[in-house]
Structure formats: structure tokens, C-alpha cells
Amino acid sequence: xxxxxxxxxxxxxxxxxxxxxxxxxxxxxxxxxxxxxxxxxxxxxxxxxxxxxxxxxxxxxxxxxxxxxxxxxxxxxxxxxxxxxxxxxxxxxxxxxxxxxxxxxxxxxxxxxxxxxxxxxxxxxxxxxxxxxxxxxxxxxxxxxxxxxxxxxxxxxxxxxxxxxxxxxxxxxxxxxxxxxxxxxxxxxxxxxxxxxxxxxxxxxxxxxxxxxxxxxxxxx
Amino acid sequence: xxxxxxxxxxxxxxxxxxxxxxxxxxxxxxxxxxxxxxxxxxxxxxxxxxxxxxxxxxxxxxxxxxxxxxxxxxxxxxxxxxxxxxxxxxxxxxxxxxxxxxxxxxxxxxxxxxxxxxxxxxxxxxxxxxxxxxxxxxxxxxxxxxxxxxxxxxxxxxxxxxxxxxxxxxxxxxxxxxxxxxxxxxxxxxxxxxxxxxxxxxxxxxxxxxxxxxxxxxxxxxxxxxxxxxxxxxxxxxxxxxxxxxxxxxxxxxxxxxxxxxxxxxxxxxx
Numbered sequence: 001x002x003x004x005x006x007x008x009x010x011x012x013x014x015x016x017x018x019x020x021x022x023x024x025x026x027x028x029x030x031x032x033x034x035x036x037x038x039x040x041x042x043x044x045x046x047x048x049x050x051x052x053x054x055x056x057x058x059x060x061x062x063x064x065x066x067x068x069x070x071x072x073x074x075x076x077x078x079x080x081x082x083x084x085x086x087x088x089x090x091x092x093x094x095x096x097x098x099x100x101x102x103x104x105x106x107x108x109x110x111x112x113x114x115x116x117x118x119x120x121x122x123x124x125x126x127x128x129x130x131x132x133x134x135x136x137x138x139x140x141x142x143x144x145x146x147x148x149x150x151x152x153x154x155x156x157x158x159x160x161x162x163x164x165x166x167x168x169x170x171x172x173x174x175x176x177x178x179x180x181x182x183x184x185x186x187x188x189x190x191x192x193x194x195x196x197x198x199x200x201x202x203x204x205x206x207x208x209x210x211x212x213x214x215x216x217x218x219x220x221x
Numbered sequence: 222x223x224x225x226x227x228x229x230x231x232x233x234x235x236x237x238x239x240x241x242x243x244x245x246x247x248x249x250x251x252x253x254x255x256x257x258x259x260x261x262x263x264x265x266x267x268x269x270x271x272x273x274x275x276x277x278x279x280x281x282x283x284x285x286x287x288x289x290x291x292x293x294x295x296x297x298x299x300x301x302x303x304x305x306x307x308x309x310x311x312x313x314x315x316x317x318x319x320x321x322x323x324x325x326x327x328x329x330x331x332x333x334x335x336x337x338x339x340x341x342x343x344x345x346x347x348x349x350x351x352x353x354x355x356x357x358x359x360x361x362x363x364x365x366x367x368x369x370x371x372x373x374x375x376x377x378x379x380x381x382x383x384x385x386x387x388x389x390x391x392x393x394x395x396x397x398x399x400x401x402x403x404x405x406x407x408x409x410x411x412x413x414x415x416x417x418x419x420x421x422x423x424x425x426x427x428x429x430x431x432x433x434x435x436x437x438x439x440x441x442x443x444x445x446x447x448x449x450x451x452x453x454x455x456x457x458x459x460x461x462x463x464x465x466x467x468x469x470x471x472x473x474x475x476x477x478x479x480x481x482x483x484x485x486x487x488x489x490x491x492x
Contacts (some may be wrong), residue, residue: 123287124335124394128349128401129325131317138352142339 009185020177031098038103043110064104072097094166113148244293255460268447328403334344336382341379354423368396388419408439
């Protein structure tokens with residue numbers, strides 16, 4: 001027997017899917033923003049000469065690198081109310097899970113970029129009498145930034161795809177909306193094919209934007 | 222904390238700017254500098270020679286704290302730098318602010334130039350003035366241009382270092398250091414990574430600085446240049462000053478067997 005593809009019931013419910021897509025973009029954008037902030041702080045802590053700053057940051061990063069993201073989602077959404085009596089709305093719980101997790105990964109991106117700057121650059125700056133803060137701001141970070149772009153974009157794409165886990169908290173992002181459409185249409189093949197295409201369009205446009213930004217940033221070479 | 226007086230040999234020269242006493246440097250289990258006493262006064266030009274691994278670069282790099290001394294003290298204008306831990310005179314801590322001040326006054330030119338690739342030639346020469354000395358941009362620009370003119374690169378101000386030859390890059394690095402108006406300039410094998418035909422242009426700039434009477438320390442393999450450049454030559458071997466004297470004494474009439482053997486390896490091919 002051959003399967004009869006029929007997208008029309010799915011296409012009829014496009015406002016539901018569009019809603020999901022917008023919510024996916026929203027949650028990803030917020031999580032990237034906070035993730036970058038968390039990542040910057042963690043990276044600077046990990047590069048600190050002081051052990052009592054380095055160590056907790058390393059533990060944080062290792063924890064998130066070595067545990068599955070869905071556990072973080074469950075923890076923020078289901079465990080916090082029980083343990084600390086804090087109830088979070090699904091969006092907040094998902095953003096917290098995503099930004100702490102991606103923060104840990106961004107930290108490694110930033111740290112890698114900073115450490116890839118040759119020793120001579122640090123010495124050249126120090127020899128002029130620059131403080132650590134000055135040499136970071138003027139010499140190391142501007143050069144490291146251009147080397148961070150590719151791994152940063154890579155991590156952000158992982159994050160965008162991980163937003164699908166927010167569906168497990170009943171947050172109405174793309175995958176959750178798809179499940180709703182599915183329960184009404186009983187057309188899982190069509191629904192999830194449509195969802196895959198929507199993710200594809202979203203990520204391909206993001207990578208086009210990223211390439212544009214990269215071309216701008218490395219223009220000096 | 223007590224500032225212990227530094228015992229230094231009497232000298233007819235003006236009071237030393239920089240004094241080193243009992244300097245030791247360990248890299249892990251490797252004992253690179255084994256007790257060095259040294260001082261440099263205004264107007265002195267010191268050439269430091271020695272085989273590879275003798276510790277000559279390490280010694281130079283300790284003077285502006287590119288390397289931290291393992292033991293010993295360094296004094297600037299008679300004031301010892303850093304603070305010794307209570308009861309442990311060998312454990313000296315150096316606050317960052319103090320290190321920055323020393324480095325502002327003791328400039329360095331590296332073997333690998335270490336120019337900032339994301340800045341133009343002019344921005345490289347201005348960077349220390351604007352960021353460290355907090356000078357106004359217009360003023361910094363003027364001074365940077367003056368130094369770039371002096372090293373013969375006044376016409377390359379808007380070029381990025383990646384477009385320059387090694388010799389040109391090193392001259393920019395010299396201008397960058399000069400712009401800070403350091404009291405002492407350290408040169409760490411400034412021509413060692415240059416193609417032979419580019420060595421001359423860099424040495425000419427250094428000779429010009431010598432004629433101006435600047436205080437300089439130079440680690441080099443260019444013995445001929447060292448002879449004409451220096452007021453004092455130090456032969457370093459196994460982490461100690463093996464022989465110290467005028468260029469004539471050390472390079473032409475060495476008293477130590479080891480110095481002679483070292484110099485012979487250099488003269489083998491001269492004709």
C-alpha cells in the first residue's frame with residue numbers, strides 16, 4: 001500500500017504553527033542573550049588567576065556539559081517548586097534552563113577564542129604597561145571576537161534546536177504547536193514534515209545573517 | 222614590610238636606574254638564572270651575549286617582569302619592587318599597578334615584533350599613549366607620527382602590520398616603544414627573526430638611538446654590532462655573568478676560556 005500524503009488539514013491550521021515559530025524565535029533570542037551574558041561571566045572567571053574564582057566556574061561548566069538538557073528543563077520546572085517553593089512559568093523555566101546550559105557552552109567558546117590569541121600579543125600589550133583589563137579590552141578581545149564567530153554560531157544553532165524541549169513544559173513553541181495540530185488532524189507525517197521545513201527555513205536564514213555579520217567583522221584583514 | 226638596602230658595587234657612573242640583586246629564575250626544575258647582580262645607569266648601553274639556553278633572554282625578560290623572578294629583588298631608582306611575604310624574603314608579591322608602572326618606564330622590543338594586527342601602524346604607535354598614559358588622541362597622534370618618522374615609516378601610517386616586511390614591522394615596534402618615552406629600552410634579539418637583508422635597517426635605527434644617548438640593553442647574536450653599540454658587554458653562560466667588561470675587553474681580549482670558545486664559533490666563518 002502507498003501512503004496518501006495530504007497536507008491540507010495541516011496547512012489549514014497554519015496560524016497555530018506560525019504562533020509556534022514565533023515563540024521558538026522568542027525563546028531562542030532571549031536565551032541567546034542571557035546565555036551570552038552567563039557565558040562571558042563564566043569565561044572571565046575560568047581565565048582568572050584566582051583559583052577560588054576558577055574552580056566554581058569549571059564545576060558549573062562541567063555540570064552542564066555532562067548532563068542532558070532535558071534534565072535541566074525538568075529541574076527548573078518541576079524540581080524548583082518542590083525544593084525551593086518557587087513556581088516558574090514555562091517560558092521562564094525554559095529560558096533559565098537554556099541560558100544556563102548554553103552559557104556553559106558559550107563560556108568555552110569565549111575561553112577558546114581568548115586563549116587562541118598568541119602569547120606575543122599579551123606580552124606586547126603588557127610591555128606597554130597595560131593592566132589586565134586594558135589588554136583584554138584593547139588587544140585580546142577584539143582579535144578573539146573574530147575567531148569566536150564560527151563556534152558561536154554553531155552553539156547558537158544547537159540552542160535553537162534545543163528550544164524544542166520547551167514543549168515538554170507545555171510551552172507553545174513550534175514543536176508543542178505541532179503536537180496540538182497533530183492531535184486535531186491525526187496527520188503526524190505531514191505535521192512533522194512541515195515542522196522540519198520550518199526549522200530549516202529558520203536556521204538557513206539565521207546562517208545567512210551570521211555570514212553577513214562575519215564578513216563585516218573581519219573586514220580589516 | 223622593610224625595604225632591605227641593596228648592596229651594589231661602587232661606580233663612577235650616575236646613580237643606577239635599575240638594580241638587580243641575587244636574581245634566580247627556575248622554570249620547573251630547570252635553574253635558568255643562578256644568582257645575578259646587575260645595575261644599569263642612565264646612558265649605559267649593555268650588550269648581552271651567550272649561547273642559546275644560556276639564560277640571556279630570560280634575564281632581559283625579568284627586568285620588565287615578562288618573567289617573574291623566582292628569587293632576588295629588582296629596584297627602580299633605589300626602591301625595591303614588590304613586597305616580600307612576612308618571614309619569607311624569597312616570596313615576593315608584585316601588585317599589578319606596580320608592574321604596569323615599571324613597564325611604562327622600561328620599554329621592550331621583541332624578537333617577534335608582537336605588533337597588534339588589528340590596528341594600523343599609527344594606531345599601534347599610539348596605543349600605549351592613549352590607553353596607558355591617557356593622552357589626548359591628537360597629542361598621541363603627533364608623538365606617534367614623530368617616532369614613526371624617526372624609524373623611517375612616516376609614509377606607512379595607515380597600513381596594517383600584516384602588509385609590512387619583517388624589518389618594517391620591527392621598526393614600527395621600536396617606534397611603539399619609543400613613543401612611551403621609556404627611560405630604559407630592552408631589545409630581545411631584535412634581528413633574529415629577520416631575513417639577512419633586513420637586519421641592517423633595524424640595526425641602523427638602534428645605532429641612531431645609541432647616538433642619542435639612550436639607555437639600552439640588547440640581547441643579540443650580532444657580535445660586530447654589539448662591539449660598536451655597547452658601553453658594556455656581558456657574556457652569560459649557565460645562568461651567571463661569566464665575563465663582564467668593555468666591548469674591547471670581552472669581545473677582543475676575553476680572559477675566560479669559555480668566552481673565547483664562544484667567540485671562536487662566531488669568527489670561524491668571517492673573512
